[in-house]
Amino acid sequence: MKLFVTGVGTEVGKTVCSAILTKYFKADYWKPVQSGDLGFADTMKIKSWVGDEAICHPETYRLQLAASPHQSAAEEGILINLNDFKLPETQSNLIIEGAGGLMVPLxxxxxxxxxxxxxxxxxxxxxxxxLGCINHTLLSLMILKQKNIKLEYLILNGNFPKDTERIICKNIQQKTKILKIPDLEKITKDNIESITKQLEKIENA
Structure with a gap:
């Protein structure tokens, strides 16, 4: 199983959800592009939250500026090339975390x-x-459908008004599975472990 984790925007909790999925699927983790925050990059967060047993593959691009990857790369005189990206070789499941949303420029x-x-x-x-998450979500769902990309999971991260949740969920692809992740006051290894166990109970119910 290989799964690409993306979001409807930035700061929606992709890395936390990636940590949970990495733990849940006993998967490796790969962040193809890291823009900024190199002192505590997403790969380092995964190690911290999942544990030392997590196998994290090196980023293809590590960029200094905390900005869109195309801007960060330009600041360093780099041009990001899609041909540079190769899936890590592994026999394990693999969680891949993107940068921002679907239309973030490389x-x-x-x-x-x-x-x-x-x-x-x-x-x-x-x-x-x-405010605006419905619009951003439906636009993301629309382009995934246009590109014929399978939406394996819709992850609702945190609490949602029932009307917001309803309009989002009625527009997903037919076989898409929905995961609900509770709000976390503090992100810790123990909390990640607890949520993973909750997901396992739901799957086995």
Whole structure:
């Protein structure tokens, strides 16, 4: 199983959800592009939250500026090339975490969704409740459908008004599975472990 984790925008909890999925599926983790925060990059967060047993593959691009990858790369005189991205070789399940949302540019011509297409992966779409999340979610669902990319999981990260949840869930692809992740006051290894166990109980019910 290989799964690409993306979001309806930035700061919606992709890394937390990736940690939970990595733990749940006993998977390896790979962040193809890290833009900024190199001192505590997402790969380092996964190690911290999942544990030292988590196998994390090195990023293809590590960029200094905390900005869109195309801008971060330009600051360093780099042009991100889709052909540089190769799936890590592993016999394990693999969770791949994108940068921001589907239309985040990697270059002037190519976007995160193009990377998903190139790698030929199904998607887990992370949604968090905020004013505008319905619009952003439905636009994300629309482009996934247009590109014929399978939406394996819709992840509702945190609490949602019932009317918001209803309109989002009625627009997902037919076989998409819905995961609900509770709000976390503090992200710790123990909390990640607890949520993973809750998911296992739901799957086995």
């Amino acid at each position: 270059s002037d011509e190519e976007f995160i969704i193009d990377l998903i297409e190139k790698l030929n992966l199904p998607v887990a779409l992370v949604v968090r409740n905020y």
